[in-house]
Amino acid sequence: MEIHVELKTESKMFCGCKNDPYRSEPNANICEICLAHPGSLPVPNKTAIEWAVKIAKALKCRVLDESKFDRKNYFYPDLPKGYQISQYDRPIGENGLIELEFLPGKNIREKAKIGITRAHLEEDTAKLAHSANGKETLVDFNRSGVPLVEIVSDPDIQSAAEAKAYCQELQTILRYLNVSEAEMEKGQMRCEVNISLQEENKFSIKNGIVEPAKGYKLNPKVEVKNINSFRAVEKSVAFEIKRQTEMLEKGEIWQQETRGWNENKQATVWQRIKETSADYRYFPEPDIPPFNPLKITSDVDLPEMPAEKRIRFREEYGFSFADTDILTSDINWANYAERTMSELADWLHTLPETESDTDKIIQNKKNQMARLAGGWITSKLMGAMAERKIDIRILKIKPENFAELVALIYANRVNSTNAQKILSEMLDTNVDMDPTHIMEEKGYGQISDEGKLAEAVEEVIKNYPAQVAQYKAGKEPLLQFLKGMVMKATEGSADPQAVEKILREKLR
Numbered sequence: 001m002e003i004h005v006e007l008k009t010e011s012k013m014f015c016g017c018k019n020d021p022y023r024s025e026p027n028a029n030i031c032e033i034c035l036a037h038p039g040s041l042p043v044p045n046k047t048a049i050e051w052a053v054k055i056a057k058a059l060k061c062r063v064l065d066e067s068k069f070d071r072k073n074y075f076y077p078d079l080p081k082g083y084q085i086s087q088y089d090r091p092i093g094e095n096g097l098i099e100l101e102f103l104p105g106k107n108i109r110e111k112a113k114i115g116i117t118r119a120h121l122e123e124d125t126a127k128l129a130h131s132a133n134g135k136e137t138l139v140d141f142n143r144s145g146v147p148l149v150e151i152v153s154d155p156d157i158q159s160a161a162e163a164k165a166y167c168q169e170l171q172t173i174l175r176y177l178n179v180s181e182a183e184m185e186k187g188q189m190r191c192e193v194n195i196s197l198q199e200e201n202k203f204s205i206k207n208g209i210v211e212p213a214k215g216y217k218l219n220p221k222v223e224v225k226n227i228n229s230f231r232a233v234e235k236s237v238a239f240e241i242k243r244q245t246e247m248l249e250k251g252e253i254w255q256q257e258t259r260g261w262n263e264n265k266q267a268t269v270w271q272r273i274k275e276t277s278a279d280y281r282y283f284p285e286p287d288i289p290p291f292n293p294l295k296i297t298s299d300v301d302l303p304e305m306p307a308e309k310r311i312r313f314r315e316e317y318g319f320s321f322a323d324t325d326i327l328t329s330d331i332n333w334a335n336y337a338e339r340t341m342s343e344l345a346d347w348l349h350t351l352p353e354t355e356s357d358t359d360k361i362i363q364n365k366k367n368q369m370a371r372l373a374g375g376w377i378t379s380k381l382m383g384a385m386a387e388r389k390i391d392i393r394i395l396k397i398k399p400e401n402f403a404e405l406v407a408l409i410y411a412n413r414v415n416s417t418n419a420q421k422i423l424s425e426m427l428d429t430n431v432d433m434d435p436t437h438i439m440e441e442k443g444y445g446q447i448s449d450e451g452k453l454a455e456a457v458e459e460v461i462k463n464y465p466a467q468v469a470q471y472k473a474g475k476e477p478l479l480q481f482l483k484g485m486v487m488k489a490t491e492g493s494a495d496p497q498a499v500e501k502i503l504r505e506k507l508r
């Protein structure tokens with residue numbers, strides 16, 4: 001994978017122009033440097049170098065103590081200088097690693113280690129807009145010179161699912177670092193996939209003797225561009241694996257080439273023969289001296305990274321694998337879950353401990369609580385928010401109130417149906433509402449009073465004599481029907497377990 005990421009620094013990579021290519025009027029943020037006027041000189045952006053070091057460290061790369069910029073020469077209307085300032089042989093960082101984990105059955109292997117070849121800095125190009133009649137092209141230089149970090153992976157990705165997961169993990173890391181929005185649809189993160197199939201146990205002929213090739217034979221690679229979603233990453237890889245396999249089976253061979261992902265056709269289409277690095281005639285940028293990235297940046301402190309957070313969420317709180325994945329994919333959700341859990345831990349401490357409570361029982365209670373809270377956040381809360389188009393960043397329900405709702409469910413003071421009604425009210429009222437207050441006011445609390453429940457059960461037994469007779473004759477499933485009728489009569493506020501117990505007693 002080759003991934004380009006736009007950094008959200010205040011200014012551009014080599015000039016003081018505002019870095020704001022998406023909101024400004026066309027050609028508002030431009031100067032002599034990003035327009036490449038003769039005699040203008042580039043000055044590297046210190047923050048961009050600092051952030052590139054941060055990214056390199058987060059990807060577990062070795063940061064080079066001497067890095068430099070190079071000119072990558074090619075001719076295109078979106079490139080005013082006729083070359084791009086990039087980094088050739090001395091990138092910011094190299095030899096990194098991203099580790100991926102998959103649930104059983106979701107990938108060809110459960111763990112994948114993807115090496116990072118390099119992470120380097122460069123500048124973005126201008127943006128071309130072609131008119132509908134195809135006769136005119138307009139150039140917007142606002143994007144010209146925006147800082148880009150290119151991250152190249154080793155050929156370690158073995159499936160379409162891994163390619164997608166790798167891109168998602170990278171996006172999460174970039175967002176945790178707060179260095180880029182990394183929105184694929186906006187082009188802030190651009191993924192190019194290089195696919196080449198390896199054939200195992202091919203034979204080679206050396207000095208007239210046939211011998212097995214060592215390991216694998218790598219076939220020419222195919223580069224796919226124009227990918228603007230994670231789904232498209234996955235689909236284009238799957239498409240190429242199939243296409244190249246079919247060609248190999250027919251004995252066809254191809255040249256290294258560049259293709260584009262066509263969303264309408266759901267296929268990759270041929271674009272051109274791929275350039276090799278010799279075509280770019282790289283040479284050192286004479287206007288910027290080599291530099292030590294670690295010396296010009298202040299100490300780079302990394303926040304807790306997604307992989308570490310996932311391990312901690314599972315071990316410390318006992319969240320399930322699936323919930324952990326969802327909760328840690330967005331730092332705002334991770335923080336919300338963490339605050340909810342800390343409230344719930346406090347609440348658990350207030351419960352009377354019986355003398356028979358061993359450490360194991362206490363740990364079990366915590367785990368049950370984590371499963372309940374995790375499930376309620378990832379399914380019910382996220383679902384209800386999605387329906388209402390509420391983003392986590394503007395959610396009004398405070399973690400302490402959400403934790404209280406989970407505690408009410410955990411203590412059987414409200415059943416799941418009514419808890420969802422309470423959640424809806426908490427989301428729909430603009431003030432931060434206390435769930436216990438809503439439960440009491442609306443009478444959503446669970447009826448556990450045996451006397452009241454017994455009355456409701458009697459009533460149902462009286463009203464459904466035929467079903468009662470069938471149940472007594474051995475038709476066990478009818479118990480669920482009768483239970484449902486009691487739940488209906490109590491408008492869903494009866495404790496279902498208590499209802500079942502009373503029904504069984506009365507029908508014995």
Ligand SMILES: [Zn+2]
Nearest residue numbers: 015017031034
């Ligand atoms: Zn400029």
